Amino acid sequence: MWPPVAVELPERHEDTPAPGTDLPPHYAYCFGCGDRQEDGLHLRASVGEGQRIRSRFTVTEAHQGAPGLAHGGLLACAFDEALGTTVGNLLRRPAVTGRLETDFLRPVPVGTTLVIDARLDGVAGRKVYVSAEGRIDAEDGPVAVRARALFVLVELKHFIDNGRAEDLRAVAADPSLLGSRPVELNP
């Protein structure tokens, strides 16, 4: 059963941009979406209809597991990012991945662009349930990967208490490193 518990499905936050709007990276050095993370995945997300966010991820030679094929763990990372972006942008509250499960249905060759459609499935207290499908090269392409995740809502303190001090200082000095943030920061 998914979600595994009774949930509420909140409206998307009133500050969520209109459908079709491209979303900036949420952190410039994020491995999933950061534009200053040379070796990262460079996912690009945009707002979908209702409780949906669409992300795109192009598999490069740096992402191989077997010759010419994407590494499964790396695809899981892409889905972590796509699902987390969905939680962050639709609820606009900080959250972290508690559990992530993936089904790999087809191999994903280098050069493929995965079109990842993620949706918010519901909220139960601090638990947020999200799921996604990744299709090969087009929004109606064959499904290659499915994922479901539980995110847990946290306070900003989670990041301040656990993050490395020099990285927190860098963000405090240049808040533009946080391009899309679920709450306003006052460092």
Ligand SMILES: CCCCCCCCCC(=O)SCCNC(=O)CCNC(=O)[C@H](O)C(C)(C)COP(=O)(O)OP(=O)(O)OC[C@H]1O[C@@H](n2cnc3c(N)ncnc32)[C@H](O)[C@@H]1OP(=O)(O)O
């Ligand atoms: C715009 C922004 C875009 C952002 C995109 C980001 C994408 C990337 C996201 C990530 O990769 S985040 C990094 C990876 N995740 C972590 O580092 C989280 C590490 N884990 C923790 O810090 C804590 O375990 C956690 C905050 C998740 C939970 O600890 P807490 O002490 O705050 O809460 P608690 O353990 O009481 O759990 C809260 C609820 O969640 C449930 N829960 C937590 N982990 C679970 C789990 N693994 N499976 C099932 N349920 C789980 C737990 O049972 C409980 O349910 P109930 O409310 O019903 O009691």
